[in-house]
Amino acid sequence: MDPILSEAISAEIEQAQRVLLVTHVGPDGDAIGSLLGLGALLEAQGKEVTLACEDPVPESYRFLPGSDAVVQATGGRYDLLVSLDCSDQRRMGDVVPENLAGLPLINIDHHLTNSRFGTINWVDASAVATTQMVLALAEALGWRVTRQVAICLLNGLVTDTRSFRTSNVDLAAMRAVLRLMEAGASLPEIARQALEQRPLASVRLWADAVEDLRLEDGILWTSVTLDMRQRHGMSENDFSGLANSLSGIREASAVVVFTEREDGLVDVGMRASPGLNVAGAALRLGGGGHPQAAGCTLEGDLRQVQDRVLAEVRRSLSERVANAQ
Numbered sequence: 251m252d253p254i255l256s257e258a259i260s261a262e263i264e265q266a267q268r269v270l271l272v273t274h275v276g277p278d279g280d281a282i283g284s285l286l287g288l289g290a291l292l293e294a295q296g297k298e299v300t301l302a303c304e305d306p307v308p309e310s311y312r313f314l315p316g317s318d319a320v321v322q323a324t325g326g327r328y329d330l331l332v333s334l335d336c337s338d339q340r341r342m343g344d345v346v347p348e349n350l351a352g353l354p355l356i357n358i359d360h361h362l363t364n365s366r367f368g369t370i371n372w373v374d375a376s377a378v379a380t381t382q383m384v385l386a387l388a389e390a391l392g393w394r395v396t397r398q399v400a401i402c403l404l405n406g407l408v409t410d411t412r413s414f415r416t417s418n419v420d421l422a423a424m425r426a427v428l429r430l431m432e433a434g435a436s437l438p439e440i441a442r443q444a445l446e447q448r449p450l451a452s453v454r455l456w457a458d459a460v461e462d463l464r465l466e467d468g469i470l471w472t473s474v475t476l477d478m479r480q481r482h483g484m485s486e487n488d489f490s491g492l493a494n495s496l497s498g499i500r501e502a503s504a505v506v507v508f509t510e511r512e513d514g515l516v517d518v519g520m521r522a523s524p525g526l527n528v529a530g531a532a533l534r535l536g537g538g539g540h541p542q543a544a545g546c547t548l549e550g551d552l553r554q555v556q557d558r559v560l561a562e563v564r565r566s567l568s569e570r571v572a573n574a575q
């Protein structure tokens with residue numbers, strides 16, 4: 251890690267007593283892992299930490315030590331804000347009170363599309379997970395990584411790489427895994443809890459969505475409607491597991507899964523084959539992400555959202571073909 255950055259971050263942390271850590275709405279394993287991991291590291295430095303996320307911790311990550319401490323609302327006085335795994339300010343949702351607008355904000359993230367909204371921006375798109383960056387910070391500042399912290403940090407690496415199968419996995423990621431396993435985290439146990447275990451209802455719902463799959467211009471897409479979710483009693487709205495499973499389909503260059511939410515918005519999860527890129531399409535639609543996995547959240551009825559998104563993804567794929575010629 252760049253020593254100028256670690257010094258700047260260390261100086262902000264040293265000056266602060268009450269630290270508010272925030273991760274993104276609709277949290278995934280890296281969001282929760284980095285929140286809990288950095289939270290425990292800062293607590294060990296004698297800080298009073300508040301761990302916040304607009305949405306509750308999903309069932310898959312409740313095995314992580316400290317997950318009970320995550321709150322959905324914040325109040326009171328803070329000296330410092332830290333955002334984790336958020337590519338733009340809106341990803342923090344409404345959990346940050348407006349009167350905190352003048353506070354120092356350390357933005358720690360690995361999304362290529364990060365809008366650099368902090369007072370200190372540490373964005374490393376070569377990291378496979380934000381938790382890999384948190385480990386690098388702990389090592390740079392000489393903080394001890396306990397078993398509890400290691401479990402949380404390894405959870406981010408395991409989930410964001412789908413157990414080390416994504417195209418960005420490199421030696422630095424595997425060195426981080428080694429360090430975290432040396433500190434006592436179990437890779438198979440995390441993979442089982444965070445990636446393998448799921449309720450039967452989610453698979454029945456996937457079956458409905460698979461039934462509706464369409465392949466058009468190399469884009470494989472489907473929707474998880476509110477109706478389907480009600481039928482199967484699925485209140486959680488993270489269907490990244492479905493998008494991930496579909497991303498291996500040979501006939502598809504890109505995968506898009508639309509999820510209708512209770513509040514009328516539509517979550518869009520996108521995947522691209524290696525060499526292709528959906529981050530640009532997501533960014534044009536107000537979202538963000540990585541070249542191979544990106545997303546956005548849109549207003550409008552499902553049909554309209556589908557047309558808009560598929561047009562953007564088509565555009566991204568054809569630009570790529572044009573560039574290659």
Ligand code: AMP
Pocket residue numbers: 278337341490493518519520536537538539540543544545546547
């Ligand atoms: P998902 O399909 O939910 O697993 O998301 C894939 C990637 O896209 C992740 O890196 C997310 O951070 C990013 N992403 C998903 N939804 C959004 C959104 N509404 N805004 C910005 N980025 C998003």
Ligand code: MN
Pocket residue numbers: 274277278280281335
């Ligand atoms: Mn995330």
Ligand code: MN
Pocket residue numbers: 280281335360378379380410
């Ligand atoms: Mn991440």
